[in-house]
Amino acid sequence: MSFKCKLGLHDWSYDCNICSRCGLTRDINHDWSKDCEQCSKCRVIGDNYPDKKKINGSWTRVNLHDWSKDCVKCSKCGKTRLKQHDWSKDCEKCLECDKTRINEHDWSKDCEKCIKCNTKRSNQHDLIGCKCTKCGQEIHDIKGCLCTKCGVIQHDWSENCEKCFVCGEKRIYQHIWEGCKCTSCSTTRDKGHIFTNFVCVNCGELDNIAYLFSSPKTSKYNSIGLFSSLRDFETGILIVELVNGANSNSQLDDGSTALEVAAGFGFLNGVDALLQAGADPNNWNNHPPLNSLLNAHILKKNKKSYIEKLLVKMLERGANQKTKSTYTGSKDTAGGALYSKFYESLTGRSVLYQTIELGYLQVVNLLLKEGESPNIHHDIYGTVLHWAVAQNWYEIVQLLVEYGADLEANKRGMLPIDYAKSDLMRDLLTKGTKI
Numbered sequence: 001m002s003f004k005c006k007l008g009l010h011d012w013s014y015d016c017n018i019c020s021r022c023g024l025t026r027d028i029n030h031d032w033s034k035d036c037e038q039c040s041k042c043r044v045i046g047d048n049y050p051d052k053k054k055i056n057g058s059w060t061r062v063n064l065h066d067w068s069k070d071c072v073k074c075s076k077c078g079k080t081r082l083k084q085h086d087w088s089k090d091c092e093k094c095l096e097c098d099k100t101r102i103n104e105h106d107w108s109k110d111c112e113k114c115i116k117c118n119t120k121r122s123n124q125h126d127l128i129g130c131k132c133t134k135c136g137q138e139i140h141d142i143k144g145c146l147c148t149k150c151g152v153i154q155h156d157w158s159e160n161c162e163k164c165f166v167c168g169e170k171r172i173y174q175h176i177w178e179g180c181k182c183t184s185c186s187t188t189r190d191k192g193h194i195f196t197n198f199v200c201v202n203c204g205e206l207d208n209i210a211y212l213f214s215s216p217k218t219s220k221y222n223s224i225g226l227f228s229s230l231r232d233f234e235t236g237i238l239i240v241e242l243v244n245g246a247n248s249n250s251q252l253d254d255g256s257t258a259l260e261v262a263a264g265f266g267f268l269n270g271v272d273a274l275l276q277a278g279a280d281p282n283n284w285n286n287h288p289p290l291n292s293l294l295n296a297h298i299l300k301k302n303k304k305s306y307i308e309k310l311l312v313k314m315l316e317r318g319a320n321q322k323t324k325s326t327y328t329g330s331k332d333t334a335g336g337a338l339y340s341k342f343y344e345s346l347t348g349r350s351v352l353y354q355t356i357e358l359g360y361l362q363v364v365n366l367l368l369k370e371g372e373s374p375n376i377h378h379d380i381y382g383t384v385l386h387w388a389v390a391q392n393w394y395e396i397v398q399l400l401v402e403y404g405a406d407l408e409a410n411k412r413g414m415l416p417i418d419y420a421k422s423d424l425m426r427d428l429l430t431k432g433t434k435i
Contacts, residue, residue, distance in 0.1 A: 016042045036064040036077045063430050067423065071097045091117045096423075111135045145169070161185045248279040255285030263292035268303055271310050281319035290319040294354045308360045315366050321351040350376050356388045356396055364396050374405040382411030389419040389429070398428060 001022045004011075010019040016028050016039060030039040065074040071094060073080050086095040091104040091114060105114040111124040111134050125132040130140050130150045140147035145155050145167045155164040161174040161184050175182040180189050251257050259279040262270035264287050271293065275281070281289050293314065296307050315321065352372050355363040368374060376384050385405040388396045397416075401407070407416060407429055417429040 013042055032064075032077060034077055035079050036066070036074060063427060067097060069098045071099065087117065089117055090119050107135060109135055110137055157185070159185060160187050162187075248274050248277040249283050251285070257283050257285070257289075259289045260284040260287055260292070263287075263289035263296065266296040268296065268306055268310060272313075275310070275313050275317060281314045281317055288320070290314055290321065290351065294351065294358070297358060304358065304360075308358075308362055311355070311360060311363045312366055315363065315370070321367060321370075321372065350384075352376055352384055353378065353381065353387060356384055356393065357391060359391070359393050359396070361393075361395055361399070365399055368399060368403045374400045374403040375409065377409070382414070383409040383416070385409060385416045386411050386414070386419060389416045389425060392421050392425070394422075394425060394428070397425065401428065 005019060005022040005024065010024055011021050012019060012026075014020040016026075016030050018025050031041045032039065034040045065079065066076045067074060067081075067083075069075040071083050071085050085097070085099055087093075087104070089095050091106070092102060093100050104116075105119060106116050107114060107124070109115050111126075111132055112122060113120050124134075125137065125139055126134050127139060130138050130147060130152070132139065138152075140152055140154065141149050142154055145153050145164060147154070155169060156166045157164060157174070159165040161176075161182055162172060163170050174184075175187060176184050177189070181187070248259070249257055257279070259271065259274045259281065260283075261267075262274060271289070290311070293307060293311055297304055350372075352364065352367050353376070355367065374384060378387075381387050383406065385397065385400050385407070386409065388400055405416075409416060417426055420426040420429060
């Protein structure tokens with residue numbers, strides 16, 4: 001025992017209950033009144049505290065502040081932090097805590113919709129005729145294309161710049177042509193593309209289907225009818241072909257199947273029809289339909305929910321999630337550049353990685369149910385848990401944790417929690433529950 005301890009001058013500065021010099025213990029309460037996570041009388045918290053973290057050489061309890069009532073100020077100890085309230089969904093109520101404020105909505109441009117947070121309310125306009133005297137909004141009672149109150153005509157030119165979608169009225173010289181398509185409404189010219197040697201003479205677009213499959217096999221119901229009807233706007237023809245006896249698993253000379261081609265070119269309606277007709281997702285030559293469909297969002301940016309639905313359907317039909325493309329063709333061919341674009345970034349990444357990146361919750365859930373490991377590791381991206389936390393997909397992270405993802409997995413010195421962008425995510429990764 002040190003000389004000071006013999007004199008009764010014990011050192012309680014590291015832990016209120018243990019002398020740092022002689023190890024003598026005592027029973028005294030820590031003081032958390034000023035900081036829920038750091039005793040104001042000592043610096044070190046003993047090993048008997050399960051929720052602790054070493055910060056600047058001192059053990060500190062973590063995740064014990066109460067920010068539920070105020071994101072900025074702890075309701076238990078009064079400690080503040082550098083964090084802003086989230087008023088993005090409601091100008092008068094914080095999204096993350098119970099903090100409220102008044103008179104913050106901006107109804108200046110619309111009495112029934114705040115221009116800052118999009119909060120809505122009803123029966124607030126003060127109308128004289130069809131115009132609000134407070135915000136200036138015009139609220140018409142449109143029947144067909146005509147307002148029954150003031151007689152204003154409102155045509156709908158969204159589908160076709162030169163023909164009203166509602167009443168059929170026409171106008172001329174309104175399209176803004178770029179090649180063969182209007183940039184305002186996506187209408188194509190009356191004659192459409194004029195292809196010469198697979199290239200449109202007006203806009204230079206390549207006829208990929210005709211180019212790739214210009215020499216199909218010949219049989220009663222096969223490539224010519226089936227493959228030429230894969231385009232989205234010809235799904236009706238595809239279904240007729242299938243109903244009339246076309247083989248949904250028919251192949252071209254190079255072994256490519258209809259489902260393989262439809263998925264590769266992002267013909268989603270075609271994929272749907274072929275799956276319903278019994279096409280085998282594991283029957284392919286160069287490109288697994290499952291992998292191609294995972295990347296269809298590159299071509300169909302606004303169809304992610306539909307793509308997710310098709311992925312679930314494909315997996316339920318037994319698609320092998322371990323397959324990878326075997327394509328070795330030139331990037332200079334019609335399909336080469338497209339497929340290269342799909343697969344160059346995917347080397348070494350599993351289907352689970354890609355579905356997490358795109359936020360396909362239903363697909364992730366199905367993959368985990370079917371036995372996919374929640375601890376798949378990649379040399380660059382870390383585990384799938386690292387990847388999901390980095391993408392800020394809370395529900396997916398929750399699923400991975402429930403299925404036993406390793407919360408302590410190391411990615412070059414970084415734990416999954418180190419990528420967390422919110423207290424909610426950090427709390428989930430700290431507590432962690434398995435099913």
